[in-house]
Amino acid sequence: MSRDLSTTVLLNAANLLEPDGVWIQRTWGKIGYVSVKRLRKAIRRRDELTAMCPETAIRVAAVGLLNGSAGKRVGNEAVKRVREHLRLGKRSLPGWNDESGRTKDEVVAALREAATTT
Numbered sequence: 001m002s003r004d005l006s007t008t009v010l011l012n013a014a015n016l017l018e019p020d021g022v023w024i025q026r027t028w029g030k031i032g033y034v035s036v037k038r039l040r041k042a043i044r045r046r047d048e049l050t051a052m053c054p055e056t057a058i059r060v061a062a063v064g065l066l067n068g069s070a071g072k073r074v075g076n077e078a079v080k081r082v083r084e085h086l087r088l089g090k091r092s093l094p095g096w097n098d099e100s101g102r103t104k105d106e107v108v109a110a111l112r113e114a115a116t117t118t
Contacts, residue, residue: 003077005065005066005074005077006074006077006078006081006115007115007116008061008065009058009061009062009065009074009075009078010058010061010078010081010082010111010112010114010115011111011112011115012061012064012065013054013057013058013060013061013078013111014057014108014111014112014115016052016057016060016061017052017054017057017104017107017108017111018104018108021051022051022052022057023051023052023053023054023104023107023108024051024052024053025053025097025098025102026098027051027053053093053094053097053098054082054093054094054097054107054110054111055079055092055093055094055097057111058075058078058079058082058111059075061075061078062074062075062078063075078114079093081114081115082110082111082114084114085110085113085114085117086110086114
């Protein structure tokens with residue numbers, strides 16, 4: 001069941017990043033490193049989450065789907081699936097996102113591919 005949930009999270013995260021101006025590089029989202037509580041508050045207000053990296057989008061999607069530790073757990077699983085799909089090894093997802101020349105289309109495609117192939 002958590003695999004199904006992480007698939008949903010990855011697809012939702014890809015959808016979050018698609019609108020122009022949402023995907024960003026070289027920052028951990030404009031709201032910084034976020035706790036589950038802060039994410040929920042930001043989701044309710046809908047005014048703080050205007051730009052985010054893929055890992056933040058995954059966390060936002062997970063917390064939007066599930067409460068508390070369950071959301072965190074599914075978010076962690078979703079991040080792990082993307083890292084495995086991209087064969088990042090010890091490299092981080094934000095590090096991959098921040099590579100020079102990386103595009104929004106590549107990032108969105110990677111999230112969707114990880115959701116459907118791993």
